[in-house]
Each structure stands twice: as C-alpha cells, then as structure tokens.
Amino acid sequence: MTDIFNGKIDVAVIGGGPSGLAAATELKRAGIARVVVIEREPEAGGIPRHCGHPPFGMREFKRILTGPKYAARLVKRAINAGVEVHVDTTVVSMRAGGKLLISNKNHSGKIVATRVIYATGVRELPRSMRLISGVRAKGIVNTGALQSMVFLKGQVPFKHPVIVGTELVSFSAIQTCRHAGIKPVAMIEENTHTSARWPTGIFPRLVGVPLHLNTRLVSINGDRVVTSVTVADHLDNKREISCDGVVLSGKFTPESTLARMGHLDIDSGTGGPVVDQFGRCSDPVYFATGNLLRPVETGGFSWQEGHDLAQKVLDDLNGKLPQADDIIAIVVEGEMIKYAMPQRISRTSNQGKIQLRVTGDAKGVIKATSGGKPVGEFAINTRAERRILWPISSLDLAKSNGQITLRFDPK
Ligand SMILES: Cc1cc2nc3c(=O)[nH]c(=O)nc-3n(C[C@H](O)[C@H](O)[C@H](O)COP(=O)(O)OP(=O)(O)OC[C@H]3O[C@@H](n4cnc5c(N)ncnc54)[C@H](O)[C@@H]3O)c2cc1C
Numbered sequence: 493m494t495d496i497f498n499g500k501i502d503v504a505v506i507g508g509g510p511s512g513l514a515a516a517t518e519l520k521r522a523g524i525a526r527v528v529v530i531e532r533e534p535e536a537g538g539i540p541r542h543c544g545h546p547p548f549g550m551r552e553f554k555r556i557l558t559g560p561k562y563a564a565r566l567v568k569r570a571i572n573a574g575v576e577v578h579v580d581t582t583v584v585s586m587r588a589g590g591k592l593l594i595s596n597k598n599h600s601g602k603i604v605a606t607r608v609i610y611a612t613g614v615r616e617l618p619r620s621m622r623l624i625s626g627v628r629a630k631g632i633v634n635t636g637a638l639q640s641m642v643f644l645k646g647q648v649p650f651k652h653p654v655i656v657g658t659e660l661v662s663f664s665a666i667q668t669c670r671h672a673g674i675k676p677v678a679m680i681e682e683n684t685h686t687s688a689r690w691p692t693g694i695f696p697r698l699v700g701v702p703l704h705l706n707t708r709l710v711s712i713n714g715d716r717v718v719t720s721v722t723v724a725d726h727l728d729n730k731r732e733i734s735c736d737g738v739v740l741s742g743k744f745t746p747e748s749t750l751a752r753m754g755h756l757d758i759d760s761g762t763g764g765p766v767v768d769q770f771g772r773c774s775d776p777v778y779f780a781t782g783n784l785l786r787p788v789e790t791g792g793f794s795w796q797e798g799h800d801l802a803q804k805v806l807d808d809l810n811g812k813l814p815q816a817d818d819i820i821a822i823v824v825e826g827e828m829i830k831y832a833m834p835q836r837i838s839r840t841s842n843q844g845k846i847q848l849r850v851t852g853d854a855k856g857v858i859k860a861t862s863g864g865k866p867v868g869e870f871a872i873n874t875r876a877e878r879r880i881l882w883p884i885s886s887l888d889l890a891k892s893n894g895q896i897t898l899r900f901d902p903k
Contacts, residue, residue, distance in 0.1 A: 496528060496578045496594065497601055503805065504592060504605035505529045506583045506750070509538020510791045511782025511798030512611030513566045518802030520573040524809070527575050530594060532582040537563025538613060539636065540791050544643040545667045551792040560643070562791065586610070586754040590777040607777055607805055610765065611798060612750065614783040616661070617743040626712035631737035635665040638739055642672045650737030654721050655679040655701070656709050658686035659742030659877065663695055676701045677735050680723055682708040687742065687877050712738055744787030761824055761831030762786040768819055768836045769844030769884060770804040776816035779805055786833045786847060789879070814838040820862075821895045822846065828854055828900035837884055848880040848898075856902040858882070862892035
C-alpha cells in the first residue's frame with residue numbers, strides 16, 4: 493500500500509466505520525483513482541467491531557451477522573475494491589480546502605485531498621457531561637467501553653452493575669453482560685416507558701434484570717470502587733441500589749471534535765456538521781455521512797447513507813451538483829423538535845429527506861413556513877428518539893425565501 497503521505501489523493505475518508513467504508517468502496521468501484529480511508533483504531537470496521545451480537549448485515553450482505561463479522565466483511569469488500577485503508581492513523585486537524593493533518597506511528601504531517609468525507613460516527617455522553625454527582629470510583633463505563641473490554645480485550649469490569657437508560661444500545665449492554673457472565677441488578681429509565689420500541693421492554697425481565705421506569709440516577713456512591721447508586725422516582729423518593737458498577741448507556745452525540753476545532757459550521761441541534769441534502773458541509777470540499785450527522789441510527793442505515801453519498805461526491809467531482817451557496821436554511825423553532833437535518837437545502841433540487849427527532853411524545857403536525865407563509869406540513873404521531881423522514885419534494889421550495897422554519901403544532 494502506498495504511503496499515505498505520498499502522491500495525490502482524490503478522496504480521503506476520515507473514519508473506517510460502515511458509512512465511511514461504504515462511501516469509499518462505491519467511489520473506488522465508480523473509477524475514482526485514489527481513495528484512502530483513515531482510521532485511528534488498529535482495525536477498521538467502526539463500532540460494529542465490538543458489538544459481539546447480531547443483527548448486522550441484512551441490507552448489505554442479505555444475511556444476519558454479528559458486529560465483528562459484519563465489520564470484517566465491510567473492510568474486505570473495500571480492500572478488494574482497491575480502497576487504501578490506513579489504520580492506526582488519526583486525523584488531528586481539518587483545514588480549509590481539504591488539508592488534513594494526520595498522525596501515525598511513524599510520522600505526522602499534512603495531506604491534501606480533492607474531496608474529504610467526514611465519517612467519524614457517534615459516542616455516548618460520558619459521565620461528566622451527564623452531570624451525575626458522586627466520586628470517580630472504578631466501574632463506571634459507557635456501553636462502548638464495556639463492549640470493547642468484553643469483546644476486544646476479554647476483560648470483566650464488574651459482576652453486578654446497574655444499567656442506566658433504555659435505548660437500543662442499553663439492551664446491547666445487557667447482551668454484552670450476559671456474554672461475559674455479568675448479572676446486571678437493575679435497568680433504570682427516567683421516563684414512563686422504554687426509549688426503544690416495544691417489545692424491548694420485555695427483554696430485561698425475560699433475562700432476569702428488573703426494569704425500573706420513572707426512575708432517575710441521582711448519584712454514584714463508593715470510594716475506590718462503586719458500591720451503590722442512589723435513584724429517585726418521579727415524586728423524588730430516594731433509595732439505594734447496591735451494585736459494583738454502572739453502565740451509562742445511550743445519550744449519543746456526534747464525534748464532531750475535528751469540526752469544532754476546525755472551520756466547519758456545527759448545528760447545535762444535531763451536534764454534527766451543518767450539511768445540505770447532498771451531505772456537503774459549509775466548506776464544499778468536505779462531505780459528511782453516517783452517525784456523525786445526527787444521533788443515532790443503526791449500522792445498516794449509516795452504511796446506506798455512505799453508499800448513497802458516493803454518487804453525490806461523484807456528481808460533485810463531475811460538476812453536476814447544484815451550486816453550494818444557492819441554499820435555503822432550515823431552522824427549528826420551539827422545544828418540541830430536537831433537530832432537523834440537513835440544515836440547508838439547495839433551492840434547485842427537491843431530492844432527499846429531512847431527518848427529524850422530537851423531544852417527547854408528539855401527536856400533531858410539523859408546519860413549515862417561509863416569510864410567514866405556509867410551504868408544507870407533515871403529520872406525526874411519535875415518541876422521543878424515533879426516526880422521522882420528511883421528503884423535501886413535499887415542500888414548496890419555489891415559494892420559499894432564504895429560510896424555512898419548522899414548528900410542531902399539537903392536535
Ligand atoms: C456503544 C455503541 C453501540 C452501538 N451498538 C449498535 C448496535 O448494536 N447496532 C447498530 O445497528 N448500531 C449500533 N450503534 C450505532 C453505530 O453508530 C452504527 O452501528 C454504526 O457504527 C455507524 O457507522 P459510522 O460509520 O457512522 O460510525 P462508526 O462506526 O462510529 O465509525 C467511525 C470511525 O471513525 C473513526 N474515527 C473517529 N475519529 C477519527 C479521527 N479523528 N481519525 C481517524 N479515525 C477516526 C473511529 O475510530 C471509527 O472507527 C452503536 C453505537 C455505539 C456508540
């Protein structure tokens with residue numbers, strides 16, 4: 493494989509997860525001369541590498557695979573297509589016009605790519621950002637750290653943890669515990685229902701883990717190691733649960749540190765880079781894809797986004813994308829809509845869908861207005877953290893000025 497610091501690079505992909513690998517593979521298959529994937533871990537494959545459970549791969553390989561098998565197949569497919577996958581290599585800075593500062597074991601320096609695909613995924617909020625009180629005892633991890641300890645390093649960090657959260661990933665945490673012989677003593681959720689769809693709520697009970705709804709974490713107790721957690725119900729009645737660890741699951745946020753330290757615009761709603769419906773960032777040399785765009789979708793959905801992004805990057809390289817600056821900004825108003833992505837849409841194209849999430853149970857209509865006039869509406873009946881896809885083709889772009897405002901109107 494050519495040294496990454498030598499030669500011209502047509503497309504550099506930052507992040508070798510499902511979305512980055514899919515985009516790279518399709519670009520190479522379409523005839524782009526040099527496509528490199530830059531991955532900071534010792535192996536590419538992204539988060540599925542340490543999700544030692546099914547179901548991954550139905551969309552991509554028409555079969556159900558565990559995460560590690562799925563990741564390995566994606567990497568193999570990319571390499572077979574001719575993609576250069578550079579592991580143990582980290583992008584430490586993104587600069588205007590496709591300049592990347594990168595660092596690996598042997599060298600650190602600058603590369604320049606004609607186009608850059610930014611695909612660094614999501615992570616769970618760490619304890620510090622959840623504002624949980626208590627000391628820094630041993631045994632407090634996110635699901636990602638737990639999975640990597642259990643599946644990649646063969647470690648067992650505790651025996652009887654409490655699992656905080658009920659998103660899909662929280663159920664992965666239970667599966668990971670079971671794999672390692674760990675018996676969670678409780679799963680807690682501050683809402684009246686699990687965040688993941690029914691019938692996931694039955695799963696903890698089936699495997700003997702008590703599920704406590706209406707229950708929030710107040711503090712983590714212990715000195716060197718965790719000895720208990722204090723929880724409170726909706727009436728603020730507090731009690732202690734004995735445990736030797738805590739899994740802080742879910743509450744995802746895009747891994748957008750590079751953009752925050754650099755020059756790309758960031759959306760405060762998604763926490764990811766601002767993009768148009770072609771995945772193009774505020775610097776049009778940069779495109780973004782996968783879970784970096786918004787928290788959070790499945791591996792298959794992220795893979796599909798990367799796969800579809802390849803055609804848009806190709807169109808751009810061939811001068812076929814609409815002008816990057818002829819855009820309408822999408823702005824969210826009110827507390828109910830958590831985010832809308834893309835945050836800009838090209839005035840001359842009605843391709844694509846707006847992805848939205850709401851902050852709680854929502855039955856009603858999302859109204860789109862521009863300059864005070866209605867330009868579209870979309871009926872919803874959903875809950876927090878559920879995917880909403882609104883086709884851009886149903887918006888009247890011709891009637892819109894430079895901004896469309898979205899607002900939820902309950903029925
Ligand atoms: C803990 C956890 C568990 C999950 N479990 C599931 C599950 O069971 N099923 C499911 O469908 N989805 C799950 N997800 C969602 C997951 O994000 C998607 O499955 C999928 O991995 C998204 O693909 P991606 O390519 O967008 O990002 P990722 O898979 O996250 O890939 C991003 C890659 O970028 C690399 N990277 C980041 N920064 C840099 C840098 N500066 N330089 C170089 N490389 C960098 C990372 O090392 C990583 O390999 C989980 C997510 C998390 C965080």
